[in-house]
Amino acid sequence: MKIINEMKIQFMSKSVNESFARTAVSAFVTQLDPTINEIADIRTAVSEAVTNCVVHAYRGTIGTIDICVRILEDNEVYIKIRDRGCGIPDIKQAMEPLFTTAADEERAGLGFAVMESFMDKLSVRSKLGSGTTIIMRKKLTSCGD
Amino acid sequence: MSVKLIVGSEKITAILSGEIDHHSAKGIREKIDTAILENHPQELILNFSQVSFMDSSGIGLVIGRFKVMQGVDGKIAIEGASQQISKVMRLSGIDRLATIKS
Numbered sequence: 001m002k003i004i005n006e007m008k009i010q011f012m013s014k015s016v017n018e019s020f021a022r023t024a025v026s027a028f029v030t031q032l033d034p035t036i037n038e039i040a041d042i043r044t045a046v047s048e049a050v051t052n053c054v055v056h057a058y059r060g061t062i063g064t065i066d067i068c069v070r071i072l073e074d075n076e077v078y079i080k081i082r083d084r085g086c087g088i089p090d091i092k093q094a095m096e097p098l099f100t101t102a103a104d105e106e107r108a109g110l111g112f113a114v115m116e117s118f119m120d121k122l123s124v125r126s127k128l129g130s131g132t133t134i135i136m137r138k139k140l141t142s143c144g145d
Numbered sequence: 146m147s148v149k150l151i152v153g154s155e156k157i158t159a160i161l162s163g164e165i166d167h168h169s170a171k172g173i174r175e176k177i178d179t180a181i182l183e184n185h186p187q188e189l190i191l192n193f194s195q196v197s198f199m200d201s202s203g204i205g206l207v208i209g210r211f212k213v214m215q216g217v218d219g220k221i222a223i224e225g226a227s228q229q230i231s232k233v234m235r236l237s238g239i240d241r242l243a244t245i246k247s
Contacts, residue, residue, distance in 0.1 A: 015168035022198075040198075040229040047200040051167040097236075106174070106205035107167075110237055114201050117236055 001078075005031070005071040013058040013065050013083065015051075021067060022046040028069050029077055034140050041118040042077065042138060048111040049081045049134055055102055057085025057132055075140040079119075080133060087128040095124065148173040150180050156188040157181065162195035165203040174206060178213050185217045191243075194225030203230065204237040211242045222246055 007028050011017045022043040029042055046067075053065045063084055070078040088094045095116070100109030116122045119136040126132040146169030151158040159177050163169065181189060189210060193199070211221045224246040226234060234240065 015166075018166045018168050019164060037228065040232075043198060044200050044229065044233065047166055047198075051200065051202065055167060106170070106202075106209040108201045108204040108208060108237060110201035110204055110233075113236060114233065118232075 001072045001076070003070050003072060006068065008066065008068045010064055010066050013054045013061075013063050013085075015054050017065070018047055018050050018054065021050040021065070025067065025069055025079060029071075029140075032071060032075055032077065032140050038138070038140050042079070045115045045118045045136055045138075046079065046081070048114045049079075049136070052111050053081070053083040053085060053132075055105070055107060057083040057087075059086065072137075077138050077140060079136045081136075082131065082133040084131040087130060088124070088126040088132055089128060091124050091126055146170070146173060148176055150176065152180055152184055153186070155186055156190060157184060157186045158190040158192055160192045160195060164198040165196055165206065166198070166200050167202040170202045170206045174209060177210055181210075181213050181217060181219075185219070186214075187219050188222060189214050189219060190222045190224060190246075192225045193223065193227070193230050196227070196230060199230045199233055201233060201237070204233065204239060207234075207239055207243060220244070 009024055025046045026039050026043050066082045068080040072078055093099055095112040097113040098109040100107045119138045121137040123135045146163035149160040157180050214221045222244040
């Protein structure tokens with residue numbers, strides 16, 4: 001798939017950066033002239049993914065989070081979010097709605113469910129001890145150049 | 146993210162404003178819980194009309210307050226949720242725990 005535009009950011013896994021990450025990604029995607037609902041979906045999905053890195057991947061420690069956003073042909077947005085944290089032992093279980101390992105911190109266990117339902121595609125790759133990469137894609141209905 | 150509490154004799158209304166995420170939810174949790182435990186209201190109303198963004202951390206916030214209200218034999222209601230917030234709430238099935246007012 002042809003890459004029309006691309007941006008990359010790297011930041012520390014501090015919870016205050018959850019807001020920075022979703023804002024930065026949505027600012028980049030704005031060039032596609034998305035609808036309010038499309039941008040809200042993307043902001044929410046990015047927020048969930050970055051929160052997973054902060055809460056789970058780097059639990060109690062600080063590491064780096066990398067985000068790569070691409071604009072592909074046909075108004076498709078590609079978002080890759082990568083951490084070098086602990087990894088997910090059982091991806092299938094982690095993706096089950098309401099499954100959480102942090103219930104006492106009031107985590108609802110809905111992060112992946114939100115990403116799946118708000119974006120068109122979600123893929124998760126993870127290796128224990130080396131980290132997790134998620135890729136999300138969404139085709140926008142907009143027709144901005 | 147901030148919360149304004151209107152404490153009545155039987156109900157507490159928590160007017161939330163700003164963006165609710167994992168980072169911001171921490172602080173408002175304690176404020177609301179302190180008011181619940183001091184006043185033992187029959188109902189807690191969470192008003193989202195001034196919330197511009199919410200991810201699933203907001204669901205954790207609602208479920209957590211539901212449990213605290215259960216502890217004082219009270220109920221919980223949600224009002225003023227935008228389209229984006231309602232979408233996250235629907236996904237969670239939270240409407241089974243809380244009354245959702247328009």
